[in-house]
Amino acid sequence: MYDYTDFDAAFVAERNRQFRAQVERRIAGALTEDEFKPLRLMNGLYLQLHAYMLRVAIPYGTLNGRQMRRLAEIAERWDRGYGHFTTRQNIQFNWPALRDVPDILDALAEVEMHAIQTSGNTIRNVTADPFAGAAADEIADPRPVAELIRQWSTDHPEFQFLPRKFKIAVAGSPNDRAVTAAHDLALRIVERDGAIGYTVLVGGGLGRTPMIGQVINDFVPQADLLPYIEAVVGVWNLLGRRDNKYKARIKITLHEHGMDEIRSLVEARFIETRAAFSGIDVPLFEAIKAAFTPPSFAKRPVSAFERAYEADPVFRSWADTNLAEHRAEGHAIVQVSLKAHGAVPGDATSAQMRVLADIAEQFGHDELRISQDQNVILPHVHKADLPEIHARLKSHGLATANIGRVSDIVACPGMDYCALATARSIPVAQQIATRFDELKLEHEIGALRIKISGCINACGHHHVGHIGILGLDRAGVETYQITLGGDHTETAALGDRTGPGFGADEIVPAIERLVGAYLEHRDGKQETFLETYRRLGMAPFKAALYDQESRVAAE
Amino acid sequence: MSRSFTPKVVTGNALLEGDVIYLTEDDGWTRDLSRAEILTDEAHAQMRLLDAARRASEIVGTYLADVKPGPKGPEPTHFREEFRRSGPSEAARVPQETQNV
């Protein structure tokens, strides 16, 4: 695990001290809200529909037991006993009181956590593959480079007032679990002639104008990486439109200028940034890498796992659905679902956070991850310990066997919490999950990703859901628009709109009809929803959604 | 006759807690929409909004929200105001563990 440097600790302590004074001055009336708002946003504090919300960064989604326990404590002491994990590997506390926020920030700083750069026009919390350092398919651990970028970008003097926010993601495997194509800049680690380098994508992003990132350079060697990124951000910093916030993101800059022009500007700028770099980043990177040395993985028999797998169908179903392949023999990556049927996607109670912390410390080399799908990952677990882990998870409502299935729904807070929302998303997710659980079709349906956003900002990544649902306000009525065929992986694609939207009471039956059409038309059980959609296109799904006859039949 | 004016209440979030508050007739704040002052005259509504917004150490994000008069006081006309008044959906408030144990 990477330990923050003294510089980081001093920097965070100073920022917290400043913010405490700012909060006091705001409460005393010495600061107006107009003056205070940018200051609180810089420290991750938003005002939502019913309360303040504090967004805490979990850099590259990695945390240890002590940190998770501290999050549990904060939720209990200053909030309402739970927290919400987001698609950007953050945690959000929904109910802090303004006066308490400085104390919360100090409590976070004690475990090397903070809420800096979770908002504002800066380079945001760098995200990475949640299986980093564990995945069997990994080329290299993406976290050291994510950490290098974090250090380089934190308080970078040139990049505190960018045209807009700038999001970076890093994937270390050919299987992209970091939704890289939806980021302003993304790195995909690749190997060429035995050397590790990076394929760099730019201009991805969801929201109002969704775009899939494009490759600007297919191989940037390690030594050139920071100057190359600095060149990209620098070019955008000059060209990016500050006159219109909807046109300020790099995806629009790229769209307006074209890849050829942007690429040649970046190449030209890179010659300068490369020369200006002292080369200090190379030994720094080596030092960071050393801090991410993998734990030593014990060689033990896995017979306890095999016995439980044979004997217990509940354990077997969970193991088949929620485990992923680990690089070390006898080990597994555990995906803990925060999507119990009917629960709020991504929410965890303090008690659940403590159980996860305990398990990580006792069985998991003290490592936890937050996934872009709003689940918690135990990256390094020996298979022999899985029956015990499963039993503990189960007794805390954490053993739902649904990873990657129809009820493993990504949903943003929507109008239950978010001030920007145009409709609710949580109840829609809850109802869909509950419905498919009743139908007992979840495992028959297989891989299916539903993603729901409560407004066009697309925090719920609906554009890249196999089924995407976008909640809108149509003349004062909650209306849900459906897209099909989105893909958040290395074969990223934006979904296609099906047609007119559905009311709040029509959306669950509509999803059921869509899934029914898939089951009817698929070419055997091995063909996934997405594959069927790609083979047949929109027609059969559209018919199921809008055809009068099928509507009547479904009623 | 002036053009018809949709009745309003002055609302925003409490500075310290962040929760939804409404302006009452006697210049107090209430968490209960039905006890808010209902404003039926546009000029008067604008004045009340300015008065409220000036109380910066009590309220944040002050605005006028549409309402309709009901038997028990003002009622929301839009679902967003309905959710602001009632808080997150019942199910969205329940921490998940209590639903599973």
Ligand code: SF4
């Ligand atoms: S998508 Fe919209 S409603 Fe959902 S969290 Fe983002 S801003 Fe809020």
